[in-house]
Amino acid sequence: MRIEVLDFDLKSSITSGEFFRYEFDDGYYIIILNDRVIKVKQDNNYLIVESNNLNNLKEIVIDFFSLNVDYKSINDSILIMDNEIKDIIDNSYGFRIQKMPKFETLISYMISINNSVSNIKKCVDKLSINYGKCIMFENKNYYLFPTPKELKDVTESDLRDLKLGFRAKYVKEMIDKVNNGVLDLNLIDDMSTSDAFNYLMEHKGIGLKVASCILLFAYQKYDSYPIDVWVKRIMKERYYIEDTNKIKDFINERYGKYSGIVIQYMFNYKRNISK
DNA sequence: CCCCAGGTCGTCA
DNA sequence: TGACGACATGGG
Numbered sequence: 651m652r653i654e655v656l657d658f659d660l661k662s663s664i665t666s667g668e669f670f671r672y673e674f675d676d677g678y679y680i681i682i683l684n685d686r687v688i689k690v691k692q693d694n695n696y697l698i699v700e701s702n703n704l705n706n707l708k709e710i711v712i713d714f715f716s717l718n719v720d721y722k723s724i725n726d727s728i729l730i731m732d733n734e735i736k737d738i739i740d741n742s743y744g745f746r747i748q749k750m751p752k753f754e755t756l757i758s759y760m761i762s763i764n765n766s767v768s769n770i771k772k773c774v775d776k777l778s779i780n781y782g783k784c785i786m787f788e789n790k791n792y793y794l795f796p797t798p799k800e801l802k803d804v805t806e807s808d809l810r811d812l813k814l815g816f817r818a819k820y821v822k823e824m825i826d827k828v829n830n831g832v833l834d835l836n837l838i839d840d841m842s843t844s845d846a847f848n849y850l851m852e853h854k855g856i857g858l859k860v861a862s863c864i865l866l867f868a869y870q871k872y873d874s875y876p877i878d879v880w881v882k883r884i885m886k887e888r889y890y891i892e893d894t895n896k897i898k899d900f901i902n903e904r905y906g907k908y909s910g911i912v913i914q915y916m917f918n919y920k921r922n923i924s925k
Numbered sequence: 926c927c928c929c930a931g932g933t934c935g936t937c938a
Numbered sequence: 939t940g941a942c943g944a945c946a947t948g949g950g
Contacts, residue, residue: 855933
């Protein structure tokens with residue numbers, strides 16, 4: 651299947667460190683998303699897409715890569731807000747925030763605490779291999795991210811065996827809460843960003859950073875913006891601001907409803923340049 | 926052996 | 939509130 655795309659760069663989007671369940675193989679990105687395996691590569695203004703499940707595939711791909719969001723006009727708006735980051739915006743051309751599955755985002759970003767991208771990916775893969783459903787695609791086995799029900803009987807000790815470390819306790823508690831309805835991920839769509847923060851941060855293992863990642867990546871709340879070491883470095887170099895609270899206010903005042911997108915641009919820019 | 930990684934929690938002032 | 943150490947694991 652071919653999907654026409656505009657202002658989109660598959661590689662920079664998928665490798666940005668947001669989404670963990672993909673691998674690169676023979677020119678294609680193999681993405682494990684919700685109920686299926688999707689194989690995709692870019693040929694200029696087209697995506698070449700294959701999957702074990704063709705049902706609604708085009709809509710799913712468009713939704714996942716936010717291809718219906720007008721990033722060109724968003725970028726123009728950001729430039730009006732702050733022309734000083736033109737180089738960062740230019741560097742980010744084609745990058746789009748992906749719309750990740752809710753439960754997977756919740757658990758993955760709880761695992762991200764004081765962890766590296768490569769290690770988070772390993773933990774998430776182990777969770778999937780041990781508890782997720784197996785999908786056969788082109789003679790290879792892939793494992794979906796497990797559902798809350800599939801994780802119902804997992805113990806903290808099991809999670810420690812998967813090398814989740816000190817995060818195992820919080821992840822275990824969270825799995826129970828989701829299964830018991832104490833935390834309902836579907837309620838968050840209709841919440842204001844501020845209410846959503848409060849709702850998520852009531853739970854142990856979710857602080858400001860993890861909550862902002864969940865709201866930005868799973869709910870497309872673009873006014874939610876995770877501040878990490880990379881963004882702090884940019885803010886220090888360009889605007890001479892070091893205090894985290896001041897950074898938070900500065901970003902919100904300057905970029906408003908697009909703060910999350912700007913901060914992802916900064917994150918990618920700083921990480922890529924440093925490599 | 927050190928420091929760091931898409932931090933958060935508990936404690937103490 | 940604000941500062942500070944602990945926390946598991948892997949990699950440089």
